[in-house]
Amino acid sequence: MEMKILVCVKQVPDTTEIRIDPKTNTLIRSGVPSIVNPFDKNALEAALQLKDQYGAEVTVLSMGPAQAADALRECYAMGADHMVLVSDRAFGGADTLATSYTLAAAIRSLGEFDIIFCGKQAIDGDTAQVGPELAEHLGLAQVTYVAGIEKKEEFLIIKKEQEDCYEKIQVKMPVLLTAVKSLNEPRYPNIMKKMKANRMEVPTLTAKDLPDLLPERLGLKGSPTKVKRTFVPSVRKTGLMILGGDANGKVSELLDKLAEAKITL
Amino acid sequence: MEWQLMTKEQKDITGIIRNFLEKELAPVVPEHEEKSEFPMEVFKKIGEIGLWGLDIPAEYGGPGFDLQTLSLIREEFGRVDCGFAVSFGAATVGFKQVLAGGNEQQKQAMAKRLLNGEISAMCITEPQSGSDVAGTKTRAVLSGDEYIINGTKTFITNGGLANVYIVVAVTNPDLGSRGLSCFIVERDTPGVSVGKEENKMGIRLSNTTDVVFQNVHVPVENRIGEEGDGFKIVMKALEKSRPICIAPLIGMAQRAIEIAAEYCRVRTPYGKPIGKLQGIQFKIADMEIQLQTARAIMMYAAKVADEGKPISCLGSVSKTYVSEAAFTIIDEALQILGGYGYSKEYPIEKMLRDVRVYRIFEGTNEVQRQIIGKTVIGKC
Numbered sequence: 001m002e003m004k005i006l007v008c009v010k011q012v013p014d015t016t017e018i019r020i021d022p023k024t025n026t027l028i029r030s031g032v033p034s035i036v037n038p039f040d041k042n043a044l045e046a047a048l049q050l051k052d053q054y055g056a057e058v059t060v061l062s063m064g065p066a067q068a069a070d071a072l073r074e075c076y077a078m079g080a081d082h083m084v085l086v087s088d089r090a091f092g093g094a095d096t097l098a099t100s101y102t103l104a105a106a107i108r109s110l111g112e113f114d115i116i117f118c119g120k121q122a123i124d125g126d127t128a129q130v131g132p133e134l135a136e137h138l139g140l141a142q143v144t145y146v147a148g149i150e151k152k153e154e155f156l157i158i159k160k161e162q163e164d165c166y167e168k169i170q171v172k173m174p175v176l177l178t179a180v181k182s183l184n185e186p187r188y189p190n191i192m193k194k195m196k197a198n199r200m201e202v203p204t205l206t207a208k209d210l211p212d213l214l215p216e217r218l219g220l221k222g223s224p225t226k227v228k229r230t231f232v233p234s235v236r237k238t239g240l241m242i243l244g245g246d247a248n249g250k251v252s253e254l255l256d257k258l259a260e261a262k263i264t265l
Numbered sequence: 266m267e268w269q270l271m272t273k274e275q276k277d278i279t280g281i282i283r284n285f286l287e288k289e290l291a292p293v294v295p296e297h298e299e300k301s302e303f304p305m306e307v308f309k310k311i312g313e314i315g316l317w318g319l320d321i322p323a324e325y326g327g328p329g330f331d332l333q334t335l336s337l338i339r340e341e342f343g344r345v346d347c348g349f350a351v352s353f354g355a356a357t358v359g360f361k362q363v364l365a366g367g368n369e370q371q372k373q374a375m376a377k378r379l380l381n382g383e384i385s386a387m388c389i390t391e392p393q394s395g396s397d398v399a400g401t402k403t404r405a406v407l408s409g410d411e412y413i414i415n416g417t418k419t420f421i422t423n424g425g426l427a428n429v430y431i432v433v434a435v436t437n438p439d440l441g442s443r444g445l446s447c448f449i450v451e452r453d454t455p456g457v458s459v460g461k462e463e464n465k466m467g468i469r470l471s472n473t474t475d476v477v478f479q480n481v482h483v484p485v486e487n488r489i490g491e492e493g494d495g496f497k498i499v500m501k502a503l504e505k506s507r508p509i510c511i512a513p514l515i516g517m518a519q520r521a522i523e524i525a526a527e528y529c530r531v532r533t534p535y536g537k538p539i540g541k542l543q544g545i546q547f548k549i550a551d552m553e554i555q556l557q558t559a560r561a562i563m564m565y566a567a568k569v570a571d572e573g574k575p576i577s578c579l580g581s582v583s584k585t586y587v588s589e590a591a592f593t594i595i596d597e598a599l600q601i602l603g604g605y606g607y608s609k610e611y612p613i614e615k616m617l618r619d620v621r622v623y624r625i626f627e628g629t630n631e632v633q634r635q636i637i638g639k640t641v642i643g644k645c
Binding site for chain 2: 077187188189190191192193194195198
């Protein structure tokens, strides 16, 4: 039987385009384009490679505001078969716990999957929590930081990235995997499929469609994480090392530099 | 400044293409420029994003883009390399000829091949006849249910890459331009050979060669339209592509202005950026005025053609104006960059070599002016 694969994706601001306002030290967000979280693209590419090799039905799932449908359309253009958006005002302001709780309910409503893929983390929040939490909610085995996948009947042989080594793990499907960058090089979206996707309605699940959800566990209300303050760490200017020469030479060079920088002694 | 009337869809499409070209094409340009070689591996990969058969209409299985969208897409190619744009754009030329005068079966078959990544080439020009199509010497003689073609074609874009050629040949030497016919000739037909490759000043990523036909037997069903339709078909096919053949120049000129503007901000002789000098500001302003005007006239011509209105001499106006404006813009950008502009270490000198040919091919600007002048004056 053909595998069923689900890929969770998040729409994030393109942080490579974000600049910092030097006066206020805050992020300049206006005009910053939205993209599919890069690690999620690695996850999708892995799913699509399994599809190319063994045949699979690939569904992409995202939780977010209505505009997150654009991220799903891009995934469709890369080769996903189905798109599902989870969107409701009640889900707004969710932290990782409330998000994974909501996503788990959405996934249950979509049926059973052999593999659920997530990116290792999103480049905006960088928590790396939603994937593992999702596995817990769904009672699934999980392997994080996946850098290689081999399929062997109902098992997957996973190359898991560690700080200074790789771990080889055999795991039986169903399983949840989180992808790292070195897993693969994501393919480009196809413009014909993108045009088709632009004309498609993205099926959306709202709170009403997921009646088992407890209202107190949703959105901001269901989020134990409270952000007290966000700040940009101050950027340290490059240091200067005076190497070579004798002590006298070094000291006089240092004095020159201090004078140049108008630091009086 | 970019085209402000882009639709969401056009933004999506050009965004995907820009990303692809910056990652896949831009890094290999210098090496292929040096060798004067078309990067076939980029052409192969471009099928992944669905760009083979780019200008084939939806009813033949293509994306069905209108000329305005195609212009914006071709701009993106020009930003990175006009030579690639030329060979890539010409790959589907065979379909244009078949569409202009072929039968349904020929159209379906050609569309399918080009959508699958095959390349076609149009063989009109000969050593003795360029703009003068009626001066064609290549002969096609009917013998039973075959034509036998003999002759040499020159300056053939994609001559060395094509899987299939559209060849213009004389079927009746007594009738001048009415004695020409068009034929679909397979590359692997005995007697077809690729001649010398042109060592060009610019657009060096594009492939330009001689193509030689020596006793080439072509079945009658490969003729496009009737005997004597050749000239009509060629003109009809060219008319459609003329308004947008110069679209890559808009992208290249835009890029030249961006590079010049950046240089104006960072080049600081006598302690202040040259961008603060009025003389430089005026130069940049004139470049921008010409760019905006050029893009506007190109998009106007494309829209007129898209709406099926008679385009008359507008295609010639667009081709002439844009090719000359882009030349001036790039030449001025080179002037602003000074010695750096003239150095091969910087991208402007290549642009100047690339832009020059646009005043020559697709009908020289002199021929275009003749068309425009005659149209405006009328019978006299």
